[in-house]
Amino acid sequence: MSNTAANLVALNTLVRREIVRIMRIWTQTLIPPAITMTLYFVIFGKLIGSRIGNIEGGFTYMQYIVPGLVMMSIITNSYGNISSSFFGAKFSRAVEEMLVSPMPNWVILLGYVIGAVARGLVVGILVLLIALFFTDLHVMHPLITFASVLLGATIFSLAGFVNAVYAKKFDDIALVPTFILTPLTYLGGVFYSVNMLGEPWQAISRANPILYMVNAFRFGVLGISDVHVGVAFVVMLGFVAGLSIVALQLLKRGVGLRS
Amino acid sequence: MSPTPALVVDNLRKTYSNGVEALKGISLTVQPGDFFALLGPNGAGKSTLIGILSSLVNSSGGDAQVFGVSVNKDRSAAMRLIGLVPQEINFNQFEKPFDICVNEAGFYGIPRKIAAERAEKYLKELRLWDKAQMQARTLSGGMKRRLMIARAMMNEPKLLILDEPTAGVDIEIRRSMWQFVSGINAAGTTVILTTHYLEEAESLCRNIAIIDHGTIIENTTMKRLLATLDVETFVLDVVAMPDELPTLPGVTLRRRDDHTLEAEMARSHDLNSLFAALSSHGIMVTSMRNKTNRLEELFVRLVEGGRNGKTGIHEEQAA
Numbered sequence: 001m002s003n004t005a006a007n008l009v010a011l012n013t014l015v016r017r018e019i020v021r022i023m024r025i026w027t028q029t030l031i032p033p034a035i036t037m038t039l040y041f042v043i044f045g046k047l048i049g050s051r052i053g054n055i056e057g058g059f060t061y062m063q064y065i066v067p068g069l070v071m072m073s074i075i076t077n078s079y080g081n082i083s084s085s086f087f088g089a090k091f092s093r094a095v096e097e098m099l100v101s102p103m104p105n106w107v108i109l110l111g112y113v114i115g116a117v118a119r120g121l122v123v124g125i126l127v128l129l130i131a132l133f134f135t136d137l138h139v140m141h142p143l144i145t146f147a148s149v150l151l152g153a154t155i156f157s158l159a160g161f162v163n164a165v166y167a168k169k170f171d172d173i174a175l176v177p178t179f180i181l182t183p184l185t186y187l188g189g190v191f192y193s194v195n196m197l198g199e200p201w202q203a204i205s206r207a208n209p210i211l212y213m214v215n216a217f218r219f220g221v222l223g224i225s226d227v228h229v230g231v232a233f234v235v236m237l238g239f240v241a242g243l244s245i246v247a248l249q250l251l252k253r254g255v256g257l258r259s
Numbered sequence: 260m261s262p263t264p265a266l267v268v269d270n271l272r273k274t275y276s277n278g279v280e281a282l283k284g285i286s287l288t289v290q291p292g293d294f295f296a297l298l299g300p301n302g303a304g305k306s307t308l309i310g311i312l313s314s315l316v317n318s319s320g321g322d323a324q325v326f327g328v329s330v331n332k333d334r335s336a337a338m339r340l341i342g343l344v345p346q347e348i349n350f351n352q353f354e355k356p357f358d359i360c361v362n363e364a365g366f367y368g369i370p371r372k373i374a375a376e377r378a379e380k381y382l383k384e385l386r387l388w389d390k391a392q393m394q395a396r397t398l399s400g401g402m403k404r405r406l407m408i409a410r411a412m413m414n415e416p417k418l419l420i421l422d423e424p425t426a427g428v429d430i431e432i433r434r435s436m437w438q439f440v441s442g443i444n445a446a447g448t449t450v451i452l453t454t455h456y457l458e459e460a461e462s463l464c465r466n467i468a469i470i471d472h473g474t475i476i477e478n479t480t481m482k483r484l485l486a487t488l489d490v491e492t493f494v495l496d497v498v499a500m501p502d503e504l505p506t507l508p509g510v511t512l513r514r515r516d517d518h519t520l521e522a523e524m525a526r527s528h529d530l531n532s533l534f535a536a537l538s539s540h541g542i543m544v545t546s547m548r549n550k551t552n553r554l555e556e557l558f559v560r561l562v563e564g565g566r567n568g569k570t571g572i573h574e575e576q577a578a
Binding site for chain 2: 009
């Protein structure tokens with residue numbers, strides 16, 4: 001069997017195992033984000049949103065926040081999936097099954113990333129379906145919508161992987177979501193347009209990578225964005241490339257994995 | 260032309276980031292088809308060596324070749340030839356034994372259909388088939404160890420490394436495990452074993468290396484090593500013990516308790532004269548046994564000798 005064929009079997013095995021894991025603990029992986037987002041839709045979209053009226057582009061506040069909330073659930077779940085799954089494997093030493101196998105590092109990374117992106121996509125679809133109970137949505141640019149979801153989920157899967165590699169205890173994989181990911185998400189234009197902000201906050205907001213993901217996705221769904229969509233995709237591709245290099249280097253050096 | 264060795268360890272060194280020098284340039288060769296014992300006290304460097312061979316530990320220098328394939332230069336190809344049974348349980352305990360085995364095979368690029376057949380074969384051979392669809396965390400300690408052997412066999416390795424596989428396992432399961440591993444070895448798989456049960460190594464292994472403080476202090480055949488043991492200790496159960504033990508030429512007697520005696524004597528010393536001498540002093544022996552297995556005595560002597568500045572006896576090995 002050629003190396004390529006063997007690597008494909010290994011990749012398929014790893015992805016399958018990740019999917020099985022997500023489905024085995026679906027009450028932890030799929031249901032909580034659906035409940036949280038339903039609450040967001042009810043409270044921010046329906047109750048408060050109805051008093052805000054229309055926001056940019058003639059869209060209701062509910063319609064405006066749906067893309068942001070969908071993207072928020074995609075990235076937090078992609079991140080959470082990979083960081084808990086890979087750190088769990090490290091903690092239980094099951095990661096050694098992969099490290100002693102002939103699998104190259106890129107297969108390990110890709111397998112975990114695909115698993116995490118898959119969870120992000122499933123959660124995203126669930127949240128989108130729930131959103132349809134509250135408002136009408138018509139996807140303006142399906143390709144841009146899909147590409148932004150894919151890139152956003154990939155970026156945060158890679159970031160979650162890096163976090164899990166460095167983590168030494170379970171607290172370490174909760175620190176980044178709590179102190180970095182959540183503030184960046186809330187300040188990334190999920191609930192408001194950055195054009196509403198004065199300087200220097202508008203300029204500072206443009207340094208937030210989540211702003212580009214949320215706006216690329218919002219452009220795909222609603223056709224409006226605070227940033228140029230081309231710039232958003234360049235930023236996202238840059239993050240994918242940069243984080244992939246970092247993650248592969250960590251695996252190559254065996255940081256936190258090999259003595 | 261001599262066959263390619265199963266393992267060549269060449270001047271392998273490892274210094275951990277905390278400065279501990281775990282391996283100080285060790286070299287050894289394991290021939291194909293061998294059942295090789297790698298012994299040493301705790302912290303001697305055995306697990307570091309196994310870690311480097313299985314690529315879990317990065318070496319600080321030197322190289323190891325598995326059937327001629329360098330672990331440093333072609334890790335993937337070398338790993339395809341190795342099966343590892345580690346010291347610690349290292350599978351996801353929430354997965355099922357069948358899935359653990361099939362997934363392991365998948366990591367080696369083995370298609371799912373073949374993997375499923377092999378999983379059934381090895382789980383059956385290791386008497387785990389009835390547990391194949393249960394969560395692994397529900398298995399007993401012995402079952403978990405057998406599962407790790409089944410998992411290590413999924414890529415049908417040419418070199419199987421067992422790092423203390425029977426630690427904490429009861430005698431019956433230990434025996435069944437050795438029966439399985441002996442069968443694998445008889446079928447051609449080279450086996451390297453580390454264990455603290457020295458009687459296992461003595462009865463199973465043909466060649467042996469003893470490692471201590473990161474250096475090989477002995478590397479020879481089991482036969483030759485055991486032949487160097489010139490003293491044996493017997494435990495004698497006696498009817499009654501005199502107040503003072505007699506002094507016998509060539510024999511050192513020690514009292515264990517009121518009905519047990521230890522007799523240390525040269526292997527050349529005949530037992531008949533011992534019994535006759537004891538009998539003449541009114542000591543009647545009802546039964547006797549070896550105090551410890553022979554390898555254990557040698558092991559202690561070698562390790563203690565090494566620490567006192569004396570090194571090993573041989574640097575030779577049988578095929």
